[in-house]
Amino acid sequence: METEGTYDVQAIRAQFPILSRKVKGKDLVYLDNAATAQKPLAVIDALVHYYSHYNANIHRGLHTLADEATAAYEASRTAVKDFVGASSPDEIIFTKGTTDSINLVAHSWGKSFLQEGDEIIITSLEHHANIVPWQMIAAEKKAILRVIPIDDNGILDMEAFKAMLGPKTKFVSVIHVSNALGIINPVEEIIRLAHEQHAVVLVDGAQSSVHLDIDVQTLGCDFYVFSGHKIYGPTGVGVLYGRRDLLESMPPYQGGGEMIKEVRFEYTTYNELPFKFEAGTPNIADVIALKAGIDFINSIGKPAIRKHEEMLLEYATAQLKDISGLRIIGDVKNKVSVISFIIDGVHPQDLAILLDNQGVAVRTGHHCAQPLMHRLGIVGTTRASFAAYNTLEEIDVLTQALNKSLKMLL
Amino acid sequence: MNNPKTIKNIEQDLIDDFSLFETWEEKYEYLIDLGKKLAPLDPAFKTEDRKIKGCQSSVWIHSYTKDGLVHFEGDSDAIIVRGLVGLMIMVLNGQPSKEIVGAPLEFINTIGLSSHLAQTRSNGLRAMIKQMKMDAGVLG
Numbered sequence: 001m002e003t004e005g006t007y008d009v010q011a012i013r014a015q016f017p018i019l020s021r022k023v024k025g026k027d028l029v030y031l032d033n034a035a036t037a038q039k040p041l042a043v044i045d046a047l048v049h050y051y052s053h054y055n056a057n058i059h060r061g062l063h064t065l066a067d068e069a070t071a072a073y074e075a076s077r078t079a080v081k082d083f084v085g086a087s088s089p090d091e092i093i094f095t096k097g098t099t100d101s102i103n104l105v106a107h108s109w110g111k112s113f114l115q116e117g118d119e120i121i122i123t124s125l126e127h128h129a130n131i132v133p134w135q136m137i138a139a140e141k142k143a144i145l146r147v148i149p150i151d152d153n154g155i156l157d158m159e160a161f162k163a164m165l166g167p168k169t170k171f172v173s174v175i176h177v178s179n180a181l182g183i184i185n186p187v188e189e190i191i192r193l194a195h196e197q198h199a200v201v202l203v204d205g206a207q208s209s210v211h212l213d214i215d216v217q218t219l220g221c222d223f224y225v226f227s228g229h230k231i232y233g234p235t236g237v238g239v240l241y242g243r244r245d246l247l248e249s250m251p252p253y254q255g256g257g258e259m260i261k262e263v264r265f266e267y268t269t270y271n272e273l274p275f276k277f278e279a280g281t282p283n284i285a286d287v288i289a290l291k292a293g294i295d296f297i298n299s300i301g302k303p304a305i306r307k308h309e310e311m312l313l314e315y316a317t318a319q320l321k322d323i324s325g326l327r328i329i330g331d332v333k334n335k336v337s338v339i340s341f342i343i344d345g346v347h348p349q350d351l352a353i354l355l356d357n358q359g360v361a362v363r364t365g366h367h368c369a370q371p372l373m374h375r376l377g378i379v380g381t382t383r384a385s386f387a388a389y390n391t392l393e394e395i396d397v398l399t400q401a402l403n404k405s406l407k408m409l410l
Numbered sequence: 411m412n413n414p415k416t417i418k419n420i421e422q423d424l425i426d427d428f429s430l431f432e433t434w435e436e437k438y439e440y441l442i443d444l445g446k447k448l449a450p451l452d453p454a455f456k457t458e459d460r461k462i463k464g465c466q467s468s469v470w471i472h473s474y475t476k477d478g479l480v481h482f483e484g485d486s487d488a489i490i491v492r493g494l495v496g497l498m499i500m501v502l503n504g505q506p507s508k509e510i511v512g513a514p515l516e517f518i519n520t521i522g523l524s525s526h527l528a529q530t531r532s533n534g535l536r537a538m539i540k541q542m543k544m545d546a547g548v549l550g
Contacts, residue, residue, distance in 0.1 A: 350442075350490045
């Protein structure tokens with residue numbers, strides 16, 4: 001096993017109970033991390049500990065359990081604030097996930113500020129979660145959805161973007177890192193150019209939050225959204241970072257408990273940030289356990305994880321390129337540890353079934369990015385994505401399993 | 411021509427065949443081989459509205475009657491699924507409509523296909539069977 005300087009991958013693996021299980025009699029090789037990351041014991045323990053020791057509804061109760069639960073919930077908000085470099089915890093809204101965060105912005109911001117003929121710009125690389133909410137609000141407001149084109153490698157056509165920008169541009173919503181291909185988009189430049197036109201910018205950080213150093217103030221984005229389960233946290237919790245003045249100018253998304261200041265039958269006044277956008281009893285347990293996921297990342301450090309993942313990516317890329325008929329989609333320099341590929345004459349589904357029988361978990365299909373697949377002229381890809389706990393040996397297993405599958409199929 | 415064997419008979423033959431396979435490789439090699447041997451479906455029947463949804467690959471089933479019995483042809487863009495299409499055709503082809511509609515098709519569990527194919531993919535298989543039974547019901 002490799003030990004990269006002080007990077008002890010075995011010690012990291014030991015924190016993930018699931019990694020010691022077998023699949024169909026083989027050691028699990030989990031390479032579907034871009035879909036969801038596995039959970040360290042600390043995250044699982046945080047969930048169990050909350051329900052075993054201090055389960056209570058938060059913010060309103062005056063008893064000890066409510067105090068403890070509220071403190072843990074708000075500690076998680078502060079951890080998220082630090083994780084993305086926001087200036088205040090008030091700018092961190094807990095949601096169900098990336099999709100929920102984008103829907104919140106599209107509906108709340110869009111309802112108040114979009115007008116007929118206004119333009120919203122997205123990219124050809126978007127996940128459906130950053131397409132459909134904008135289509136919905138655009139249809140309602142008679143606004144226009146425009147799409148930045150890409151070249152055959154998945155690189156954004158920035159000249160086309162510049163030509164698209166104008167006084168009609170009101171919102172730009174871009175995927176930071178392509179979930180399907182792993183490509184890192186030049187969001188800093190996109191934000192700068194969009195801001196020159198006074199457009200608001202949302203960065204979909206579902207794939208970037210776990211790999212890249214995120215500082216929303218340096219980036220200068222107006223919104224940054226991501227999901228807890230992709231950063232080693234639980235499912236069902238996500239984050240919306242929003243600039244305070246924007247969040248304050250936006251109406252609540254949902255009405256109910258928590259988000260109110262005063263309710264009469266004649267009128268309601270709304271709570272302050274961030275509670276204005278957190279109607280109802282939130283997902284307390286998962287929010288609290290999200291902090292354990294962030295703590296896990298911080299305990300190693302993103303730069304160290306990134307260095308390890310880059311080594312895995314480089315090794316896997318070289319290995320896979322040796323396979324005859326295999327073509328990497330989005331084979332560019334600036335990407336995270338994701339390899340999306342197709343093989344001549346092989347359907348991705350066949351590959352996934354045969355890899356699964358060898359204990360290897362990868363993702364196949366359109367990756368919830370059908371317009372991208374359509375643009376690239378393919379039905380889907382096979383995607384291997386690497387995390388902090390993956391090893392070079394696992395990539396050898398992937399390569400051997402791929403070769404064996406191809407021998408069976410061709 | 412009437413298939414001299416009942417659905418139940420053919421299911422039993424398949425259970426016997428599959429019981430000889432000792433490894434997952436043999437089972438899948440059999441399906442892949444079946445997929446490769448399946449006669450291609452006339453492109454005229456491979457239309458968007460005839461496509462069966464339910465999995466990552468596309469499946470088409472063309473059904474017709476001959477001498478009062480229901481016949482099937484089919485195709486898929488994925489080879490293992492094509493093998494499954496071939497397997498289902500092997501079991502249901504040339505049988506009376508009533509028999510097809512009422513067949514419990516328990517062999518699928520017995521030969522371990524439901525456990526070997528993950529849920530989403532066996533849903534594709536389920537969608538395929540549903541379509542064949544529906545066609546048989548309409549044609550009968």
